[in-house]
Amino acid sequence: MNFVTAGFVPIDEDSSKSGPEPLSAPQEVHHAIRTLLRWTGDDPDREGLRDTPARVTRAWKEYCNGYEIDPATYLSRTFDEVGGYDEIVLLRDIPFQSHCEHHLAPITGTASIAYLPKDRVVGISKLARVLNGYARRLQVQERLTAQIADCIWNNLKPHGVAVIIKASHGCMTGRGVRTHGVTMMTSKMLGCFRDDPTSRREIMTLMQSQ
Numbered sequence: 001m002n003f004v005t006a007g008f009v010p011i012d013e014d015s016s017k018s019g020p021e022p023l024s025a026p027q028e029v030h031h032a033i034r035t036l037l038r039w040t041g042d043d044p045d046r047e048g049l050r051d052t053p054a055r056v057t058r059a060w061k062e063y064c065n066g067y068e069i070d071p072a073t074y075l076s077r078t079f080d081e082v083g084g085y086d087e088i089v090l091l092r093d094i095p096f097q098s099h100c101e102h103h104l105a106p107i108t109g110t111a112s113i114a115y116l117p118k119d120r121v122v123g124i125s126k127l128a129r130v131l132n133g134y135a136r137r138l139q140v141q142e143r144l145t146a147q148i149a150d151c152i153w154n155n156l157k158p159h160g161v162a163v164i165i166k167a168s169h170g171c172m173t174g175r176g177v178r179t180h181g182v183t184m185m186t187s188k189m190l191g192c193f194r195d196d197p198t199s200r201r202e203i204m205t206l207m208q209s210q
């Protein structure tokens with residue numbers, strides 16, 4: 001896996017394919033934003049818009065700073081001394097923001113992330129960090145859900161992982177079909193939460209109880 005540190009180029013999970021070179025000069029991005037401003041019909045040189053290309057460049061660097069991070073590194077520090085605890089660990093309703101790769105519109109929602117540890121547990125904040133590491137990229141919700149689950153599965157090697165995401169898509173509210181109040185739900189279950197009906201029922205109850 002390769003990581004881009006100076007641009008907005010998505011990481012291709014298949015490292016055998018090389019993507020375009022990242023943009024290192026913010027000037028190129030400023031120029032693109034100026035073009036967009038002109039294209040809307042406004043004047044990029046009027047006072048209110050003069051600094052907008054620089055602001056938008058900084059903002060998008062922040063929205064997409066997940067490309068600078070391998071979320072797996074958040075899971076490298078684990079604790080194996082947890083006093084015999086061998087039940088589900090669940091972090092529920094973690095708020096996040098991402099952007100859809102089709103329209104660059106915001107995806108706003110919450111994620112619930114759980115795992116059933118085998119030997120190792122991780123500091124609980126790290127689950128939210130893994131979420132943000134993948135959310136702060138251009139995404140579709142299905143891939144975001146799968147990436148979080150796979151990352152925990154591959155790095156903590158637990159008995160099971162469950163991820164449920166509920167989100168609203170700006171591309172469906174602010175434009176296009178303009179359907180407000182709709183939530184998209186996605187889930188990915190691995191290990192016992194996928195294969196064992198009792199574990200699956202237990203995690204679904206915990207994730208959805210009030």
Ligand SMILES: Nc1nc2c(ncn2[C@@H]2O[C@H](COP(=O)(O)OP(=O)(O)OP(=O)(O)O)[C@@H](O)[C@H]2O)c(=O)[nH]1
Nearest residue numbers: 100101102103139140141142169171172175176177
């Ligand atoms: N499955 C999935 N679809 C998404 C996600 N985010 C946005 N989309 C959809 O991606 C689709 C892109 O469809 P296109 O027909 O190529 O684009 P479009 O003409 O702008 O589509 P409309 O949104 O229907 O106007 C739309 O149906 C979006 O609702 C996501 O996370 N998952």
Ligand SMILES: [Zn+2]
Nearest residue numbers: 100102103171
């Ligand atoms: Zn979209």
